Amino acid sequence: MAISQQVFLRDAMRRLNLTRDVFAARIGVKRRALDTWLLPEGSQEARTMPEVVSRFVTEIVENAALMQKYAQSAQSGPLRDRIAIDNKHQLLSVDQFTRESVEELFRVADLMQPIARRRKVSRVLEGAVLGNLFFEASTRTRVSFGAAFCRLGGSVCDTTGFTFSSMAKGESIYDTSRVMSGYVDAMVIRHPEQGSVAEFAAATNIPVVNGGDGAGEHPSQALLDLYTILTEFSRLGKLLDGAHIVMAGDLKYGRTVHSLIKLLALYRGMKFTLVSPPGLEMPEHLLDQASRNGHVIEQTHDLAAGLKGADVVYATRVQKERFSGENLEGYSADFQVNRTIVDACCGPDTIVMHPLPRDSREGANDLSTDLNHDPRLAIFRQTDNGIPVRMAIFAVLLGVEGLVQHSLRDVTWTPPSHIGPDDSVFHGID
């Protein structure tokens, strides 16, 4: 490049208004590497930045400029107003997002990474109370939302169990929601019945997050899935526009793929390959919606054929608990994503995802554990991303995203450099 890499990088950081730490995280490199690229060329420790980084940074800066221009015209005011539903700061569906607003949310999630990775602590929501209302068991989603709220400094009141004691006595959703709203500052609601979370949300003006409503939506899962894809692509120097996404498994009842395909369809020139056992195909209306945007959609029952050229393989569990007439205990072995088929059909830059939990019992033929040591398996990076994404959702809905950066303090304790013994080297805390 014509200008020196130091000038180029400094200029990029200035235009993007990012610190070195955040910039390094944004482009998926270690802070130490960035530092060596920023050293004067004569310096002994100085290193040359790889070409892909240069291209990626150029892309980011150009996109940011576009985005800013867009922001100055169509968009204005806080993000929570732009994604609002019925003028309320609530997150019920991925349909509330545009490409621009979802990426703005992810920039807030990027801000949360130093906290999620336990290098920094924030108390920006100190004094706020979350009502974490789970009318259906989902331990991990509950803990993920709860931990995210705690990491912003707030407190959490949990409820679990199939029903509130008061609802068992005939209380309406309207009353339950309005009463809880007087106690807490935000609610996450998980409920087995589709539409019930919207009913809760209608009865209150406080922020409500849909934590999954039966066959309905689970927007925070789709958001963390998309965030994971973007983060992984950023590390690999790929762009999402034009990518090839394979979704494999139970695409009929797999709620997560329904929401994810909607979000991915906000990008340009996508290719979706949908691999499912007969009878578990993706519903027509979702196919229509995605293809209206000019994306290429292919459907097949042949996993090996489908995986060819995939940038992302998104495998799903059989949602037995939602079956109405289908007769299936697990997948046949033909539908299992495992090391053999991934090695045979995918490249070194493919990433393998799954919404978890995966059924690891024999005969389930869910995503195989033989990929656990393979750096392409992104499933735990995916669940890890639940924390920054859910922190971003809370911060945006409560309108404190602008206070986070200056609220950061160093952690007092010393976390392990990698939280999982099989975590890939590029996924360390540092």
Place this chain on the structure above:
Amino acid sequence: MAISQQVFLRDAMRRLNLTRDVFAARIGVKRRALDTWLLPEGSQEARTMPEVVSRFVTEIVENAALMQKYAQSAQSGPLRDRIAIDNKHQLLSVDQFTRESVEELFRVADLMQPIARRRKVSRVLEGAVLGNLFFEASTRTRVSFGAAFCRLGGSVCDTTGFTFSSMAKGESIYDTSRVMSGYVDAMVIRHPEQGSVAEFAAATNIPVVNGGDGAGEHPSQALLDLYTILTEFSRLGKLLDGAHIVMAGDLKYGRTVHSLIKLLALYRGMKFTLVSPPGLEMPEHLLDQASRNGHVIEQTHDLAAGLKGADVVYATRVQKERFSGENLEGYSADFQVNRTIVDACCGPDTIVMHPLPRDSREGANDLSTDLNHDPRLAIFRQTDNGIPVRMAIFAVLLGVEGLVQHSLRDVTWTPPSHIGPDDSVFHGID
């Protein structure tokens, strides 16, 4: 009035030692309104204070003077010592209160309103741990106590389920209580058996709050009910002495009305109209107790007749779960408090209350939802008041009520101006 309203109001605030914010809250007006009354008379924005406010403030100042006098003689020392039971800082029954001490508690609750209404944050109990022990399901009471403790800066350890695992192994209440007391700084206990909370309380010196013990007491509910009546009356410019209170519904098993009538009987010249289906009348000993104080008590089975001239209509749910022989699924339609009968029999200043939950299923004939948009319906203002009242209970029992005022910080997030979409305009956060 002879003196200018500015001098009058300033003098009142000085005598009562209240800030403008707290004074405005005390008299139930917006701070903005108070500000306009305090402007110099010539000023463009200045407004004339309504006559009712002037009377109300006069009454408050006179009462405060009386109270102070009383305080200097009979009462002395911290409130928690005056309401103590067996020399312990515990709240087991409404019988622990006099009119003076209950109003002193409510002045602390008033201090908590800026926190409860999410304008201020306090961390005055930072480091303290609450044991929130629910041996009987009562999700909302549990969350209300938990959120109240969190809003004071404390942490909460919850237990739910019909029994402790240790008690299932034959552990005595004495042991359970003493062991838990070594872990936490205060306990709320909900238990299905009458008297059991007192047994817990006897085994510890740490603050214990009775969160409901079967057919026994639920003092925090009665306190928030009385606080709601006083707050509503304050807004309406009414005094509680001499008021007409209608209690309607299951007065036999409705624990809340039993405790509430005891507290109301601390006031002067009350008229109680008790409307119940045959067989669900208020127990004799409570009637005796209330009438001993010279209050007028009328009993009827005719709801319309009973509602005439009511200042407060307190409706209750059928406590089916406490029935021993009675044969009743819900109320007959004759006992339903609904819009038609309220419009027909009550004035614009009547307030309608209910301990909640209400049974909104068809045929239950519990308090009707057709009043939801009627500003006379105070049920959600009532549950909202659970937070400041329970905060006050904790602050008083732990002896930190004097530290609250100076611990207040502004909230970082921006809550909605009204937490419920149907909240009346006078019930905004601002």
Place this chain on the structure above:
Amino acid sequence: MAISQQVFLRDAMRRLNLTRDVFAARIGVKRRALDTWLLPEGSQEARTMPEVVSRFVTEIVENAALMQKYAQSAQSGPLRDRIAIDNKHQLLSVDQFTRESVEELFRVADLMQPIARRRKVSRVLEGAVLGNLFFEASTRTRVSFGAAFCRLGGSVCDTTGFTFSSMAKGESIYDTSRVMSGYVDAMVIRHPEQGSVAEFAAATNIPVVNGGDGAGEHPSQALLDLYTILTEFSRLGKLLDGAHIVMAGDLKYGRTVHSLIKLLALYRGMKFTLVSPPGLEMPEHLLDQASRNGHVIEQTHDLAAGLKGADVVYATRVQKERFSGENLEGYSADFQVNRTIVDACCGPDTIVMHPLPRDSREGANDLSTDLNHDPRLAIFRQTDNGIPVRMAIFAVLLGVEGLVQHSLRDVTWTPPSHIGPDDSVFHGID
């Protein structure tokens, strides 16, 4: 003594590098008493230190010197590295401890006492989140760990119930553990199956504490038991080396005594008397292990004979829930530790312990309640010690033990001087 007691005491505090508060706690006397000993001899309030205190302080100083010498050679680096298992900062078994490292842990627990006794507050772990995962009900252990973490300033996410919702869907322990590790900073795991906690621990690099794994270990219980013995002995001016420990009851399934005898065997010249009903004797491998260290072990079925000369009587509950073929509802009356037998066989300095819960139902013949007012009964001092010991475990595993001392602030609330109405005078908070 040749030198004045003031010089002696000041020198000791300097050598031990302890504040007056901590030093007083270390030697088990009230701060006020220590203060009077430190006053100039002529002063009116000055008191003479008892001979036993002088001997005890001498012992402590000498031991500390030895320990320091030892520390400079064999030991180095943070405690968590020395007790690490598979290079991880996890606590799975008491086998991870030497006498030196266990006493180092207890010095950290001593630091925690002002917090545990509610005189001080620390926020040293602010921003950290504990995953308190209880796959088996154990309310009090869960609350004890949770309260300990809260008292260090952290937040707690609890899970209870026999299984995770995700594990019910076939998720492996590996996946559950790794996913949770992305949400929280440390995990406590209680699980009904022996070995399962180690499986959880293997799948993560974050600190894991074994909260009990079936017939396996429950190391924090054994540690608080040993800490209690040492603290009680310190108060009584006794040394643990050479002490006579009686363990009575179900020694076959009583997990706590298995771990405790291993820890006690780290000391010198112990005498263990093991009293159990026929068929519930301590397993052979534990007897072998303890006797290899040269300790004296006696086994008997005669409680009265066994109690003679005991320094500690450790009674246990019948672990019916772990019986496989044994036919026993409770103990026969012959095995009950009660006032009559303690008065007949034990001296005034014997201490009586029990892991709790004790079965207080008639016919269970578990540790009798008729000792509740006897100062020798240490069971509640024992459970109280769960807080400082568990705080120490967390602080050490997370590497913040060095920050605690300077993080202390005064409590804002005023706790009772004794938390239990029957607490002995020497067990006050002050």
